[in-house]
Amino acid sequence: MLCSDMIDASDVVHPVRMERTLPDVRAYRLSRVQEQLKQNNCSAILLYDPVNIRYATDTSNMQIWTGRNPSRYVMVFADGRVVGWEFHSCKHVWDGLTLDVELRSAVAWSFFSAGTNAESRAEVWAEEILDVLHARAPHEARLAVDRLDPMGAALLAKGGVTLLDGQAMMELARSIKSPGELVLMSESIRVCESGIERMHRELRPGMTEQDLWAHLHHENIRHGGEWIETRLLASGDRTNPWMHECSSRVLQQGELLAFDTDMVGPNGYCSDISRTWTVGHARPSDEQRRLYEKAYAQIHFNMELLRAGLTFREFCEKAWKIPDIYVKNRYSCVAHGIGMVDEYPNIAHQVDWESGGYDGRFESGMTLCVESYIGAEGGTQGVKLEQQVVLTDHGCLPLTSYGFETEWL
Numbered sequence: 001m002l003c004s005d006m007i008d009a010s011d012v013v014h015p016v017r018m019e020r021t022l023p024d025v026r027a028y029r030l031s032r033v034q035e036q037l038k039q040n041n042c043s044a045i046l047l048y049d050p051v052n053i054r055y056a057t058d059t060s061n062m063q064i065w066t067g068r069n070p071s072r073y074v075m076v077f078a079d080g081r082v083v084g085w086e087f088h089s090c091k092h093v094w095d096g097l098t099l100d101v102e103l104r105s106a107v108a109w110s111f112f113s114a115g116t117n118a119e120s121r122a123e124v125w126a127e128e129i130l131d132v133l134h135a136r137a138p139h140e141a142r143l144a145v146d147r148l149d150p151m152g153a154a155l156l157a158k159g160g161v162t163l164l165d166g167q168a169m170m171e172l173a174r175s176i177k178s179p180g181e182l183v184l185m186s187e188s189i190r191v192c193e194s195g196i197e198r199m200h201r202e203l204r205p206g207m208t209e210q211d212l213w214a215h216l217h218h219e220n221i222r223h224g225g226e227w228i229e230t231r232l233l234a235s236g237d238r239t240n241p242w243m244h245e246c247s248s249r250v251l252q253q254g255e256l257l258a259f260d261t262d263m264v265g266p267n268g269y270c271s272d273i274s275r276t277w278t279v280g281h282a283r284p285s286d287e288q289r290r291l292y293e294k295a296y297a298q299i300h301f302n303m304e305l306l307r308a309g310l311t312f313r314e315f316c317e318k319a320w321k322i323p324d325i326y327v328k329n330r331y332s333c334v335a336h337g338i339g340m341v342d343e344y345p346n347i348a349h350q351v352d353w354e355s356g357g358y359d360g361r362f363e364s365g366m367t368l369c370v371e372s373y374i375g376a377e378g379g380t381q382g383v384k385l386e387q388q389v390v391l392t393d394h395g396c397l398p399l400t401s402y403g404f405e406t407e408w409l
Contacts, residue, residue: 022267025180026058026097030080032173037078037144043137045144045166046129047074051340052146052170054268057082057101061093063268064227070149071108075132083132104128110149119151126155133161144169171344175337176365181269182390185339185367185399188225188265189388192273193402195219196261205253205280209233209246216261225265229341232384233259235279240375240382241329254282256291258384268340272369273400274386284408288381291374292408294323295383298372302334303389306396308364316350316357322374327351329382331373338369338388366391367399 033056037045047053050063053074066072066087075083082099085106094103107128108114109121133143143156144166153163177185195216202215213233220228231245236255238244251257258276265271276292278284284292301320319334330349337343345366348357367390375382385404389396 021180021183022058023098025178025184026099028178028180029055029058029173030076030099032176033076033170034078034080036169036173037076040144040164040169042078042142042144042164042169043140044075044077044133045146045169046148047076047146047166047170048148049146049167049170051268052167055170055174055340057084057094057099058097059084059093060226060268061087061090063264069108069112070110071113072106075129077136081136083136109152122151122155126152126159129156130159130161146170174339175344176363177339177367177390178365181339182367182399184267185269185271187267188263188269189271189273189400191220191223191225191265192216192261192263192271193400194223195263196273196275196402199259200277200281203251203257203277203279203281205251208248208250209235210248212251212257213246213259216259216263220263220265223266225263226268227264229262229264229270230260232262233257237380239276239384240379242331242373242375242382242384251279253280254285255279256288256381256383258382260384260386264341270338270341271400272338272342272386272388273402274371274384275402275404276383276385277405284405288383289408291381291383292405294326295372295374295385296404296406296409298322298374299370299385299387302370303387303396303398306335306362306368306370306389306391308362308391308393310362311359312345312347312361313353313357313359315362316347316353319350322349325376326374328377329373329375329379331371331384333371335368335370338367342369362391364391364393368396370396 048070050066054060056076072087073085082101084101085104087106091103107125109118109125111118114121142162144164146166198215198219199212233246234244235251235257239256239258257279260274263271298320322330334347336346345360370387372385388399
């Protein structure tokens, strides 16, 4: 689908090109949602997750806040019609879109919004949801939902509606990217690369981890980006084990510095890139070099292995074998999907397959992050690397041109 018209990793997207891309992307994404509804014999899906709402409608309103406070929601029908319940005085966020949409005022019934009136407010909400569903799909008794608090689910069930797993539908819809989506993702990655380059340029002993991390945020926000999902940046002995968020620790000359961007950039697309350096860009020690060589080998071996048609289990079984000393501190997965945020699929290590793995098949058009963390059990330092790629019929292609420390190899 995408092999012949892949964007070049060094391509810088012009704003005019972006504006020309958006209408096609919006139509493609809505069609993917419709396709999932039809495949599941379901007339509509109710969306609360702000990322799913963004995917289906390209509307965005206080993404982090509404992710915690369910106060805007959307119903998408299999025929493409949309009903949007928007937060107080915010219908303007829909301006400029060509959707077949009816806008209403949201009914918020969380305890924060409704207090002790939550139950009665939820009953008002449920009655309206049922009225809208039955008016537009008179004989439908099935509704997909991506996330819903127990009271809401109980009220819809009481109204005779069978609830389906809408999150699964949305994950599958989002998993295959159009050429236009790759243009938008490329723009986010360019912004992320500018942030990484700024971090590399500013990195010096005596600054704190937080001082350094702020440079990525700065570049993201000034180029129209949105937020950063995690704060994963660590130095020195905080690099082992992985998953320390950045702190006020002062960086020391020659120690390892590792980070994972998890950056939601322009147009809501995520750039998920990990690199490891030495503070002061000092020559690495023999131990640092050995850790880096193994992490580099892991992600490049696994990138060579990836191809459309391969099952998740086959990939897991053939993936680079982690030496025993590093197994306990392994990263949480071998690879995972990426789009607006981390997405389906999530590929387990072979050692974790029975407890946490699931099968499926890689398809052309999936965008993935290939992961590695190498740090010895009981060790004092570790290396985190991650490469964002797109899967084609002939293998995978990197979506970032930001390099590795190949002179360490």
